[in-house]
Amino acid sequence: MSGLNDILNIAQSGLFASQTALNTTSNNISNVNTPGYSVETTQLEPVDYIDLSGSSGSPGGVTVAGIQRQNNSFLQAQIYQAQQNMSGADSSSNTLGQVEQAFNETGQTGLSTYFSNFVNDWQQVASNPSDSAGRTALLGDAQTLVSAAKDTQGAIQDAVKQANDAISGTVKTVNSLAANIAQLNNQIAEAQGDTTGGLSQLLDERDNLMNQLSQSISFNFYTDNTGQVTIISGMQNLVSGSQANTLSAQQDANGDYQLYLAGTNITSDVTGGSMGGVISARNAAETQGLLPLNRFVAALTQQVNITQEQGYGLDGSTGNSFFSPLTLATSADSSASIAASVTNESQLTLDQYNIKIDGSGNYNVYDTQTGSLVTSGTYTSGGAINFEGIQATITGAPAAGDTFTIDPLKNAVSGFQVALTDGSQVAAASSSSGVPGDNSNALAMLNTLNNTQVSGLGGQTLMGYYQGIVSTTGTASASASDSQTFESNLLAQLNQQRDSISGVSIDEESVNLIKYQQAYQAAAKVVETTSQLFQTLMSI
Secondary structure (H helix, E strand, O other): HHHHHHHHHHHHHHHHHHHHHHHHHHHHHHHOOOOOOOOEEEEEEEEEEOOOOOOOOOOOEEEEEEEEEOOOOOHHHHHHHHHHHHHHHHHHHHHHHHHHHHHOOOOOOOOHHHHHHHHHHHHOOOHOOOOOOHHHHHHHHHHHHHHHHHHHHHHHHHHHHHHHHHHHHHHHHHHHHHHHHHHHHHHHHHHOOOOOOOHHHHHHHHHHHHHHHHHHOEEEEEEOOOOOOEEEEEEEOOOOOOOOOOOOEEEOOOEEEEEEEEEEEEEEHHHHHHHHHHHHHHHHHHHHHHHHHHHHEEEEEEHHHHHHHEEEEOOOOOOOOEEOOOOOOEEEEOEEEEEEEOOOHHHHHOEEEEEOOOOOEEEEEEEOOOOOOEEEEEOOOEEEEEEEEEEEEEEOOOOOOOOEEOOOOOOOOOOOOOOOHHHHHHHOOOOHOOOOOOOOHHHHHHHHOOOOOOOOHOOHHHHHHHHHHHHHHHHHHHHHHHHHHHHHHHHHHHHHHHHHHHOOOOHHHHHHHHHHHHHHHHHHHHHHHHHHHHHOOOOO
């Protein structure tokens, strides 16, 4: 009887193993379209069979060792990285595309078109300096140029604002995903050794969350011996075991959001995901779009005013500014205050300056572009500090290490206005005796606009510098778009490789379905045969 019992036990183990394998196959087929699902296989192992002498051994048969998910961890890590790169390029391309569009040079409505009209109007004034209609047209086109500069600045500022809004919104997404991953970490650690497939489902769910996280922010990770992942972003732990640190976005003095994790500013270290792409594009919009635009307008204001103020209008007036003079933006990292004004427009370098107070109570003025010391002296509250066409006055009792900033560019576009109120004030003549037929100052203005190499623009002409801005922003946008295409294709290839390993193949599962069904039927037949043998023995 023991032999028949052994046969029955072996057959029953086959039934159980085949049923488990059928359940696994059914689950695979059901999840064929589930994103992030990793195909599972039933791991079967033989049970030691009976010793031929019959003196020792166990009944034999088959046992289910566990349910195993098919996953390549190295490939999965590559997918995370590719997803970070693709999402970053996508976000960067969108923002930089907005900046490129802000200059709008392809539709003949860009700033260069209105600048050219402004130059052509000066040519008309030079050709007929006594014609009031030409002067009126000049002032009208000058106002159009002003409006175009403000519109361009506004469009770029909108792109920067949208970028900052995206950063703030993505922080919430990152924190939610990090919290969920930390929770799954705890469940995965507790499920170690599970052979029912529950652990596989938890791992799939965490992989899916990490894939979503890689769309938002760049990170590295490692898995410990408990199966928990530690996620590191900006060299700080975002997730560690069952704990998630909170990422926060805080505005700086310019209104830009900076990222903080574990009390550390990690902004410059976030280079991937939509967050990294937006940060990079925002910085490019400011440094390659807003700042150069302000520098161009400041140089235009400076050069036109210098030439205008040297000439005479039809009304005999002189010394009139064509555009509203440049104003200086100031800020103080101190309890003391600072005021600054332009004393000589022709001496302006258009560079930003820092005034620092040292431990001896002296002030030191540095050009932030060159890093060079411009001037220094003993600080006196309310005393004038003069350098390079600027007069600054600091009032109060600053401490050692306090810094004061003077910026001639920040207000350049916002303060850009036509100062002349009448065409007769346009200074076409070089002397009062030459009015109205003298056009020498108008010719000097044409030379200023077309040929003067402006030191504040690095020795470039006005139009040459502006064309450089357009070229730089266009190249940056095109590069981001190309990167987006490349990274998208790479990610698609990696996902195809993952699908070949972890994806569900209906053909393979259909074969498995038939195979395990037949195995189940065969084991059932053994059970049936064994039962008949029992009945035969019992009837003897």
